[in-house]
Amino acid sequence: MRYLPKSPADREAMLRTLGARSIDDLFAPIPAEYRLNRELRLPRQMSEPEILEWFQRCSRENGKGLPSFLGAGAYHHYRPVVIDTIISRGEFLTAYTPYQAEISQGTLQSIFEFQTMICELTGMEVANASMYDGSTATAEAAMMAMRVSGRRRVVIARSVHPEYREVLATYGQHQDMPLTTVGFGDDGRVKAAELEKTLGDDCACIVVQSPNFLGTIEDIPALADLARSKGALLVVAISEAVSLGIVKPPAEADIVAMEAQSFGVPLGFGGPYAGVIATREKYVRQMPGRLVGETRDKHGKRGYVLTLATREQHIRREKATSNICTNQALIALMANVFMTVYGREGLKELAVQNLAKTAYARQHFGRHGRVLFAGGPRFNEFVLQTAEDPYVINSRLLEENIVGGFPLKKFYPELGNAALWCCTETSTRASMDAVAAALARAQTAGNRRPEPEPEVVR
Amino acid sequence: MRYLPKSPADREAMLRTLGARSIDDLFAPIPAEYRLNRELRLPRQMSEPEILEWFQRCSRENGKGLPSFLGAGAYHHYRPVVIDTIISRGEFLTAYTPYQAEISQGTLQSIFEFQTMICELTGMEVANASMYDGSTATAEAAMMAMRVSGRRRVVIARSVHPEYREVLATYGQHQDMPLTTVGFGDDGRVKAAELEKTLGDDCACIVVQSPNFLGTIEDIPALADLARSKGALLVVAISEAVSLGIVKPPAEADIVAMEAQSFGVPLGFGGPYAGVIATREKYVRQMPGRLVGETRDKHGKRGYVLTLATREQHIRREKATSNICTNQALIALMANVFMTVYGREGLKELAVQNLAKTAYARQHFGRHGRVLFAGGPRFNEFVLQTAEDPYVINSRLLEENIVGGFPLKKFYPELGNAALWCCTETSTRASMDAVAAALARAQTAGNRRPEPEPEVVR
Amino acid sequence: MSQVKKATRHVNQNEGLIFEKSSPGKAAWKLPPLDVPEVDTAELLGEAERAGLGHMPEVSEIEIIRHFTRLSTWNYAIDLGMYPLGSCTMKYNPRVNEAVSRFEGLANGHPYQPERISQGALRILKTLTDCLLEITGMQSITLQPAAGAHGELTGILLVRAYLQKQGNPRKKILIPDSAHGTNPATAAMAGYAVENLKSNSAGMVDVPSLAAQMNEDVAALMLTNPNTLGVFEQEIHKIADILHGKGGLLYMDGANMNALVGKVRPGDFGVDVMHLNLHKTFSTPHGGGGPGSGPVACKNFLEPFLPVPVIVTKADGTLGFDYNRKDSIGRVRAFYGNFGMHIRALAYIMANGPDGLRQTTEDAVLNANYVRKGLEGVYDLPYKTPTMHEVVFSDRLQAKKGVRTGDLAKRLIDYGFHPYTVSFPLIVSGAMMIEPTESESKEELDLFVDAMKSIAEECEKAPDVVLEAPHSTRVSRLDEVAAARKPVLRWKPQV
Amino acid sequence: MSQVKKATRHVNQNEGLIFEKSSPGKAAWKLPPLDVPEVDTAELLGEAERAGLGHMPEVSEIEIIRHFTRLSTWNYAIDLGMYPLGSCTMKYNPRVNEAVSRFEGLANGHPYQPERISQGALRILKTLTDCLLEITGMQSITLQPAAGAHGELTGILLVRAYLQKQGNPRKKILIPDSAHGTNPATAAMAGYAVENLKSNSAGMVDVPSLAAQMNEDVAALMLTNPNTLGVFEQEIHKIADILHGKGGLLYMDGANMNALVGKVRPGDFGVDVMHLNLHKTFSTPHGGGGPGSGPVACKNFLEPFLPVPVIVTKADGTLGFDYNRKDSIGRVRAFYGNFGMHIRALAYIMANGPDGLRQTTEDAVLNANYVRKGLEGVYDLPYKTPTMHEVVFSDRLQAKKGVRTGDLAKRLIDYGFHPYTVSFPLIVSGAMMIEPTESESKEELDLFVDAMKSIAEECEKAPDVVLEAPHSTRVSRLDEVAAARKPVLRWKPQV
Ligand SMILES: Cc1ncc(COP(=O)(O)O)c(C=O)c1O
Numbered sequence A, B: 001m002r003y004l005p006k007s008p009a010d011r012e013a014m015l016r017t018l019g020a021r022s023i024d025d026l027f028a029p030i031p032a033e034y035r036l037n038r039e040l041r042l043p044r045q046m047s048e049p050e051i052l053e054w055f056q057r058c059s060r061e062n063g064k065g066l067p068s069f070l071g072a073g074a075y076h077h078y079r080p081v082v083i084d085t086i087i088s089r090g091e092f093l094t095a096y097t098p099y100q101a102e103i104s105q106g107t108l109q110s111i112f113e114f115q116t117m118i119c120e121l122t123g124m125e126v127a128n129a130s131m132y133d134g135s136t137a138t139a140e141a142a143m144m145a146m147r148v149s150g151r152r153r154v155v156i157a158r159s160v161h162p163e164y165r166e167v168l169a170t171y172g173q174h175q176d177m178p179l180t181t182v183g184f185g186d187d188g189r190v191k192a193a194e195l196e197k198t199l200g201d202d203c204a205c206i207v208v209q210s211p212n213f214l215g216t217i218e219d220i221p222a223l224a225d226l227a228r229s230k231g232a233l234l235v236v237a238i239s240e241a242v243s244l245g246i247v248k249p250p251a252e253a254d255i256v257a258m259e260a261q262s263f264g265v266p267l268g269f270g271g272p273y274a275g276v277i278a279t280r281e282k283y284v285r286q287m288p289g290r291l292v293g294e295t296r297d298k299h300g301k302r303g304y305v306l307t308l309a310t311r312e313q314h315i316r317r318e319k320a321t322s323n324i325c326t327n328q329a330l331i332a333l334m335a336n337v338f339m340t341v342y343g344r345e346g347l348k349e350l351a352v353q354n355l356a357k358t359a360y361a362r363q364h365f366g367r368h369g370r371v372l373f374a375g376g377p378r379f380n381e382f383v384l385q386t387a388e389d390p391y392v393i394n395s396r397l398l399e400e401n402i403v404g405g406f407p408l409k410k411f412y413p414e415l416g417n418a419a420l421w422c423c424t425e426t427s428t429r430a431s432m433d434a435v436a437a438a439l440a441r442a443q444t445a446g447n448r449r450p451e452p453e454p455e456v457v458r
Numbered sequence C, D: 001m002s003q004v005k006k007a008t009r010h011v012n013q014n015e016g017l018i019f020e021k022s023s024p025g026k027a028a029w030k031l032p033p034l035d036v037p038e039v040d041t042a043e044l045l046g047e048a049e050r051a052g053l054g055h056m057p058e059v060s061e062i063e064i065i066r067h068f069t070r071l072s073t074w075n076y077a078i079d080l081g082m083y084p085l086g087s088c089t090m091k092y093n094p095r096v097n098e099a100v101s102r103f104e105g106l107a108n109g110h111p112y113q114p115e116r117i118s119q120g121a122l123r124i125l126k127t128l129t130d131c132l133l134e135i136t137g138m139q140s141i142t143l144q145p146a147a148g149a150h151g152e153l154t155g156i157l158l159v160r161a162y163l164q165k166q167g168n169p170r171k172k173i174l175i176p177d178s179a180h181g182t183n184p185a186t187a188a189m190a191g192y193a194v195e196n197l198k199s200n201s202a203g204m205v206d207v208p209s210l211a212a213q214m215n216e217d218v219a220a221l222m223l224t225n226p227n228t229l230g231v232f233e234q235e236i237h238k239i240a241d242i243l244h245g246k247g248g249l250l251y252m253d254g255a256n257m258n259a260l261v262g263k264v265r266p267g268d269f270g271v272d273v274m275h276l277n278l279h280k281t282f283s284t285p286h287g288g289g290g291p292g293s294g295p296v297a298c299k300n301f302l303e304p305f306l307p308v309p310v311i312v313t314k315a316d317g318t319l320g321f322d323y324n325r326k327d328s329i330g331r332v333r334a335f336y337g338n339f340g341m342h343i344r345a346l347a348y349i350m351a352n353g354p355d356g357l358r359q360t361t362e363d364a365v366l367n368a369n370y371v372r373k374g375l376e377g378v379y380d381l382p383y384k385t386p387t388m389h390e391v392v393f394s395d396r397l398q399a400k401k402g403v404r405t406g407d408l409a410k411r412l413i414d415y416g417f418h419p420y421t422v423s424f425p426l427i428v429s430g431a432m433m434i435e436p437t438e439s440e441s442k443e444e445l446d447l448f449v450d451a452m453k454s455i456a457e458e459c460e461k462a463p464d465v466v467l468e469a470p471h472s473t474r475v476s477r478l479d480e481v482a483a484a485r486k487p488v489l490r491w492k493p494q495v
């Protein structure tokens, strides 16, 4: 086998050293009745070109390169070429968790820089790198809030990504964590009144997402005040990290649970992505996940180490803040490079382009349907209600090699024929115009004229 | 500009240090009348995604991924993935010529290994790394032979790659190098009798290619005897390096001029490739190009350096063995990795697969045309004469998304409707059968039945 | 250090923090011209508009390439040499896997794109599940968990959901004292109490005490097999019987599956549910800490409880996702798991084939035994039981000179190696846990054994050299205590 | 070496020759199963069949990855730091250029594929030629030459063919004593005698002696402008007039074009023919010595002599190659040149645009002047003439302590830098030729100046430290004399 660095002679020599007659001697500890006395029934050993061809075919049969208006928690942003150049270096790609600091300074310093940039962007004081993804980060954030507050009930907005809420439910189900869900208003924001009503001194935290799943930016300062007034923490989930380039950071939150995929991570059919938890310094010892800290060597030279490990499973076992061990480090490095490439000015410009493209789409699509939640501010997603079923519209668009917006029926049946449309800097005017044209046809096809959008967006 | 590591403040500070008012002060030495007082008329500064898109379009309009039966000096072989992994490392990609040995041992040792493997494969004693390509290597080999022999006339076989011969003519035209061309026989080999006749004591060398442009393997030992009997050197050009896996090496030659493209170098529309010159130890001081030698540091540690530089232009100036300076080092590294991946057994197996595919094609295509030069041994190319003009056949094949063989009319009009077909390990039976079918149609379309191929190849 | 054969010292670039290179006006980015009208951000966002981006860096592209290239040269990696971390299975990461995972249709596939244009990704997921089921001998599987610990949680939740359905979720999970920390941490997250199970003198589960501790309160035993001592639980059939006899389930931590692939299947020796670490056994790169992937395989009776969605073959023969499963424990992660790792693991399985995978397992076990043989006597071997894929020594002999496992580990760095796993498993005091994996040549193993021997000698002759190690690195031992006492977790501008 | 800010030492892997790792039966390759009948090689090849492949290596894939990864860590590179090699223009190599050059249709395009399916490649060639003509102010161009020296040969052959056509090819080429070695070597290959032209005290062509030496035997002057001292030939108009006055041509070696792009065009100051080094001015990677690309641009009267083929726009608007050119000097290379480098150079031009290219030139000149300013007085500056893109100092001051330019260069290595170009140009004894290029930040330049100053101090205080340098590398100074005396140019098995 081409990955194995041994010749038959090497194997014989080694067996001789061990005084073994054959390799099977070494497997003697396995009770005979269980040993597998046949080869596994798997595809035969394939050559490299065959493997490339097999996956190339899968790639071709996976919507290769179609323009898409899907967002809903996974965003198509341009990935600067240097990202793969850097993460492909064996010294990053094939290194283990940096427990041995003296030969892991590269990974450690880059994580320290990542932590710093996440703090700058979110307005938090400390950040880890990393959690599995945004959904698990949100669930862990809620559990962290329980530890911090000593309370158990979690109140979550219905406008948080439905799959994030499902994961929270799964994580919480045996944590004695009552879960209350609060709906959203016509502006797409969480219903403050309803929220206030349900809040009590049993509430560990309020969990919202901003921009939320419907694309609306929540009023974080107000929610923070509300939470604080009831002694609960505010957990803010962010699934579209690029929004941070132009949207006010959730600095008033107590915990930010973030999905960093937008920062240079391929869509990759849903993973691997990178979750991040950021919070206030005072809560750091309740954080899950790894943290890198600055220190000195015995000659006073600056260096970096994994720190506050007493929170972690390998030290604390059942008392750990989480069971997480392997995380998403290399993906965090992708995000790190992305943030470094765009930096202070670029992230803003990038976000502004997302705003502009979305405004254009919203205006032109809006002519052929009804834009819901038009009241609240939004970033790069909006909900369009159409006469025709969005699934039907989408299959027609697919004929034109365009992937339409995300139909909301599945998660929000009450919104009827509504779909969530997302535009990023990669959306071309041509593709948006094509969609508008298709929507126009759909509209005439549809059985009723929807009211025109109340206000027009420039 | 994103590649420039300076802020406006940096530039100002530096200008201040220089006591310059503006950057233009530094360009004062340029006579005013010549200075360009406008911006260049070029495409505006483009972003990375725009550049990728522009070249992606070019790529799509360049026969992207069509099965091809073209060889004729540029061969499509599978390139193991590790090649690009390795040559993409900045330490290889962005290093200069290894003049400073102490910080260039990586490049130097790899070249030393390359030199060794080329010697093993060609049967020569020393090899350089590298010349521009096979054609310039051949021309430089002939000029080297002139220096070694003190003679001027070069006799070259007409079966040497026509473009190699053109390059030799260009290089030789002001070197007082009379050029005699010798034809080929029915077996595709150089006409020994004609060769013998033209050889005289003014002849510096005989230049042949093997396998030659018509795919036939020359009888090197015989040609070497002939050359030696006239005090001339034998220069053997090799354009299909993979043939060395199964074809006897030209060990009897005095100089081997080789194109290493087949060893893991992309077709790349003709370049960059890598030429190599290999020869006998006694001629080493007449070699062009760079050589790496083994030596020791002052603690006796093994190391490698560029050596015998007194042959080169930077020392010898007009007396140098060649004017070459920048060569094709990174391409030689590709070939180096390729040779290392396949190694002792793999190169043979690879060559055998080429033989088998070609035999199959030759047999099946041969049914619908006449295989010329069927007598002599060949590697992965053969000449097929058809009733119909190969250009016509090829355009029809192109409709089926197959790129046909190389029509020989341009270089060998006397062969009529003949084309040079090449099969490698990448040629699939399906594509070969498709060609056979197309040839069958062409045959019936053709105005005369060609005689059946005399002998059938298994 | 004349006896150091594997490494030497070489000039190495310094590099500050990226923030220290930033200055206003430098940029590595450029966007295409906007092809739609510009917008007034204040008007669109109002209150929600952000003022500025604080201290985010401003640097050029070449500075970024140099920054990360320089940093990378400070790391050790599999690509540079042996990485004998016990339990971590640091094996070769084939580059073809990286190539296929970047194919456009796979890298740019959106998780919500219509199934009609997702058949390629679905075929990959389906093919991988088929392969993993054959390899484990289990009957059903989910690829959703993002890592081993995530898989453990998923698996224990399956156990709990099943028992719940029987009427009683039970109270505790039995965990051997040799287990990895994620096992107890997982049990806690699933709402179970943890009860320790002590190992016997052979380093295996003490069957009598298991029998004694097993009762109707026990939901499951989390067993690592081979365990963290590299020992195969020879009484596995008894263990399974004891659990099943009292209605408990046998969970297997499959982190060490690389000792078994192609030789024996957990599904055949009584395991009810297990996880795999694709980033260990199946070669997906560790990437400095992740990502990984922790598929969970189970027997049919647990299938109804698997996370949604599951992959199904539809009437028309195409593949799709089934979300409609009333008994499911729910999601453990958004979307479908670390798909990129699934691609790599499948490519690895294809490159190996049945024979290659078996040979791989054999070489892994051969290497571990070869190292054990080379170091027996030189270092204390607390458990003499036969070794599978890894071997655990202790620092008992060297401790007499005041040199502990952590010191020996640091000294290995000077010899050009990454250290073994230090102080784990906990049942061995001063543990030195060595897993060479199949990726090491005899040459590399001999160098490792030589280095370890030479360090043992140093402990006798010049213990300080070891206590002060490493000597060859750009930074010497870092003060971890200070780092934890006053944590500095981010850069701040000098004021 | 406490004053060394830029670098330190770090553990670095040793690695033998690949042949020393080989053993029979190891393999890194696997071929797909043959889909056609097997063949009897003996029957097909007879006499021509090869016996065996001697000592070609047999190793596994991981050993190959480790071998070359380890080797790579022994190299210095632009990606690691400043590379101040004068005349070599070691600038940043953008990674997007590497990406586009690997697009399938471009990487797998066959040079002989029908023009109909080669329009993409042809458009790249055409667009690049248009850009280069605008940049140089010339009128026609060939992209065929593979490097600068190859371009020189092509250019001088054009000159010769033109003069020949006039009736007399003439006998000699004038070359300034500051010229690069490839210039005289090229003249010789084109069958010309070389006549040296001495520089004046300002480091420029001495116009009176040029006038004196110019006559009907002179075919051309090969002028590097800015010359190898980094000095712009201010009397360029006189120089051109003198040549043209006697029917000679002005050839410009464009290796230093990076000092002129966007600021002045050779075509505007009397140059008849010139070459460009795409691997210098236009950022294609040096790759440890190559590949490069050396396009030759000329005025219209030389166009008929360009190598075949030339790119033409056909009646139907598609692009194609024209081979039918009776006056052509013929081919200088098979196919069309180093196409992969053409792709990269064009991508670089597109990324910069007109403003970016100008700014690039300005920064390159700014950096060179900044270094000059920093080191003036510390090192001897033989020519005070204004500096463009590079500056040449001499070791005169340090030589008094017995320290020569080569020693100073080696010492720079300990400071974390690649040395400058040593002992070139020849007109400066003990030359130290420094070209920072635009790719260096102020920070990196300051570090370089500090290092050079500190080395100058060492020459005063502790010359031996410099004479024995480098001290920080995995090998110390290597014995080049021994290497040349008894050349060992290949590995041989121990017998
Ligand atoms: C035995 C064992 N179990 C569980 C784990 C946890 O797996 P992961 O790190 O993938 O979460 C590990 C990882 O080190 C392990 O070695």
Ligand SMILES: Cc1ncc(COP(=O)(O)O)c(C=O)c1O
Binding pocket: B324, B325, B326, D087, D088, D147, D148, D149, D150, D180, D182, D183, D224, D228, D253, D255, D256, D277, D292, D293, D294
């Ligand atoms: C001034 C000058 N001329 C010509 C050359 C030769 O160019 P190339 O190395 O591309 O053949 C060089 C390269 O160093 C040079 O610096």
